Amino acid sequence: MSEMPSRVELRPLTLSDQDEFCSLVRASTELHQPWMQLPATAEEFQAWMRRFDDGANLGFLIRIKETGAAAGMVNINSIIRGRYQGASLGYAAFAPSAGRGYITEGLRLTLRHAFTDLRLHRLEANIQPGNKASLAVAERLGFRCEGLSPAYLYIDGAWRDHERWSITAPEPWTSDPSLPAI
Numbered sequence: 001m002s003e004m005p006s007r008v009e010l011r012p013l014t015l016s017d018q019d020e021f022c023s024l025v026r027a028s029t030e031l032h033q034p035w036m037q038l039p040a041t042a043e044e045f046q047a048w049m050r051r052f053d054d055g056a057n058l059g060f061l062i063r064i065k066e067t068g069a070a071a072g073m074v075n076i077n078s079i080i081r082g083r084y085q086g087a088s089l090g091y092a093a094f095a096p097s098a099g100r101g102y103i104t105e106g107l108r109l110t111l112r113h114a115f116t117d118l119r120l121h122r123l124e125a126n127i128q129p130g131n132k133a134s135l136a137v138a139e140r141l142g143f144r145c146e147g148l149s150p151a152y153l154y155i156d157g158a159w160r161d162h163e164r165w166s167i168t169a170p171e172p173w174t175s176d177p178s179l180p181a182i
């Protein structure tokens with residue numbers, strides 16, 4: 001089946017993205033609150049980037065091909081191999097280009113990268129019940145809701161209930177060498 005060419009591309013987040021990232025985060029405060037807290041200063045950004053040092057978390061910018069502008073970000077967080085072969089996604093749009101389908105397209109590329117290149121088997125998105133925009137994105141991408149976990153993540157100063165959405169790799173899945181043989 002042929003796929004629509006994507007308007008966006010995934011670019012690994014690097015230290016050189018600092019000023020652009022922080023100013024887009026500052027411009028997106030209203031969109032992100034109370035769901036997502038991202039670094040908005042150089043100090044916060046540099047501290048935050050350390051999460052990518054050991055390979056358990058991967059960070060990307062979703063860039064609009066035509067202009068190069070960053071439409072949003074996506075992290076593949078807490079990658080666990082072994083019998084799990086899964087990770088959880090964190091994502092946010094940046095206000096100047098929100099609501100135009102770029103995040104949905106960027107996440108579609110993320111799923112393909114995670115399932116094909118990284119050979120992950122499962123991706124989760126943990127979403128607060130009131131976060132309608134994020135629930136709509138997950139549903140559009142084919143994630144299924146598996147239930148509600150009370151007090152699941154510490155967000156905006158408190159332990160918040162989260163709906164647990166997930167998607168598994170399409171069959172046939174090419175297994176990662178780290179999968180136990182038996």
Ligand SMILES: CC(C)(COP(=O)(O)OP(=O)(O)OC[C@H]1O[C@@H](n2cnc3c(N)ncnc32)[C@H](O)[C@@H]1OP(=O)(O)O)[C@@H](O)C(=O)NCCC(=O)NCCS
Nearest residue numbers: 032035036091092093098099100101102103104127133134
């Ligand atoms: C959740 C969030 C990332 C969604 O971002 P977004 O920019 O609205 O996402 P998209 O643009 O991909 O999708 C939304 C809309 O684009 C629409 N759209 C507009 N133009 C489009 C086009 N040309 N092609 C496809 N879709 C298009 C979609 O139909 C959808 O519209 P709808 O509201 O009418 O259903 C954003 O609201 C956000 O950053 N929230 C704060 C952070 C957050 O909650 N992160 C997730 C934590 S779990």
